[in-house]
Amino acid sequence: MRIDVITLFPELFTAITDAGVTGRAHAQALWSLHAVNPRDFSQDIHRTVDDRPYGGGPGMVMMAEPLGKAVESIKDARGDAPVVLLSPIGKQFNQTLAEETSRSAGVVFVCGRYEGIDQRFIDKYVDEQWSLGDFVLSGGEIAAMAMIDATVRLLPGVLNHSDSALQDSFQTSISGLLDSPHFTRPDVFDNIKVPDVLLSGNHARIARWRREQSLLLTEKNRPDLIRAARARGDLSREDEVFLGTLV
Ligand code: 4GY
Numbered sequence: 001m002r003i004d005v006i007t008l009f010p011e012l013f014t015a016i017t018d019a020g021v022t023g024r025a026h027a028q029a030l031w032s033l034h035a036v037n038p039r040d041f042s043q044d045i046h047r048t049v050d051d052r053p054y055g056g057g058p059g060m061v062m063m064a065e066p067l068g069k070a071v072e073s074i075k076d077a078r079g080d081a082p083v084v085l086l087s088p089i090g091k092q093f094n095q096t097l098a099e100e101t102s103r104s105a106g107v108v109f110v111c112g113r114y115e116g117i118d119q120r121f122i123d124k125y126v127d128e129q130w131s132l133g134d135f136v137l138s139g140g141e142i143a144a145m146a147m148i149d150a151t152v153r154l155l156p157g158v159l160n161h162s163d164s165a166l167q168d169s170f171q172t173s174i175s176g177l178l179d180s181p182h183f184t185r186p187d188v189f190d191n192i193k194v195p196d197v198l199l200s201g202n203h204a205r206i207a208r209w210r211r212e213q214s215l216l217l218t219e220k221n222r223p224d225l226i227r228a229a230r231a232r233g234d235l236s237r238e239d240e241v242f243l244g245t246l247v
Contacts, residue, residue, distance in 0.1 A: 001031040001155060002106040004078055005144055006070045008049065008113055010035035012141045022149050025158045033148075034074065038062075041069035050114050059115030067110065067121045074108065081106040082127040085117070086140030086147075090129030093147050097130070101147070102154035109147070111140030176229045178222060180213035212242050219243060 005013060016022040017033050025031055039047045043065065050060040071083060084107055091097075101107055110117075110126065122129075132143035153159060183194040197209045218225050226243070229235050240246045 001102070001104075001152070002034065002078070002081070003031060003148055004034045004036065004074050004081070004106070004108040005111060005141075006036050006038060006067065006108065007111040007139075007141055007144075008037060008039060009111075009139070009141055010037055013145065016145050016148055016152075021158060022152045025152055025155065028157070030155050030157055031152050034077070036070045036073055038066035038070040041066040041073070053115065057115070062112055062114055062117045062121075064118035064121035064124075067117065068125060071108070071110070071125045078108050079105060081108055083108045083110060083125050085110045085112065085122060085126045085129045086132070086143040087112065087129045088131050088134065088136055090131040093130050093132055093143075093150075095150070098147070098150040099154060101151040109140070109144040111144055113139040176225055176232070176234060177214040177218045178225070180210040180217070208238075211239070215239055215243055 007013070013033055013035055017026045022031075026033070038049050042048050048063070049066045050062055053059070053061045081104070086109060130143075130147065132146055137143060183198060187194045187199065195209070197205055200206065215226070218229075226235075235243075237246065
């Protein structure tokens with residue numbers, strides 16, 4: 001998979017190219033990152049990429065021309081990958097979008113800085129806007145890295161064991177419930193014992209316990225996901241009895 005990113009801070013992306021699961025996958029050439037700095041397409045000696053907002057107001061606005069030239073510079077290499085602007089006004093990114101992106105050839109992420117981006121750049125070059133969530137960042141880079149991380153770990157060959165990705169929180173293809181708690185050695189920490197069932201070797205009991213922990217946690221933290229699972233027919237009679245919905 002090829003990922004392009006337009007950013008004033010290309011060095012930030014070493015966080016995902018050089019470390020962890022995404023770093024290993026990058027070293028194995030399972031994905032590549034191509035950063036383009038709009039400052040390299042500025043027209044003046046000061047390499048200016050921002051200017052004051054028309055109509056007044058605080059802060060600065062990213063100029064359309066350096067961003068437009070940056071996108072033009074990757075026209076041939078990107079093929080038909082969509083140009084995606086990271087913005088809190090965009091569609092909320094989720095696991096389904098990560099799955100779809102991981103099945104695509106690639107994406108071009110545009111990371112804004114300052115107060116905003118000249119709307120004429122957005123109208124001419126941006127295909128979609130995606131949001132990490134309902135909060136305002138100082139720039140799109142951290143949102144882009146989060147989305148790249150969520151996408152790359154789903155690429156074939158990135159995670160070693162085949163069902164690990166499928167069991168994570170939000171991997172709705174299994175159940176759409178939150179992940180159950182995890183424990184490892186030692187069996188006592190700070191006088192707190194690992195739940196006995198996990199040491200029982202009874203795989204059916206362990207699976208049922210994990211399912212019930214998922215149901216409890218999801219009911220507490222994300223009751224909307226319980227309702228959605230029920231609407232999809234993903235809750236068994238046993239699940240409903242456990243939740244107290246039935247007798
Ligand atoms: N939230 N999700 C987000 C953001 C800030 C463009 C400069 C977000 O994705 N990006 O808060 N981005 C950017 C937006 C102008 C600041």
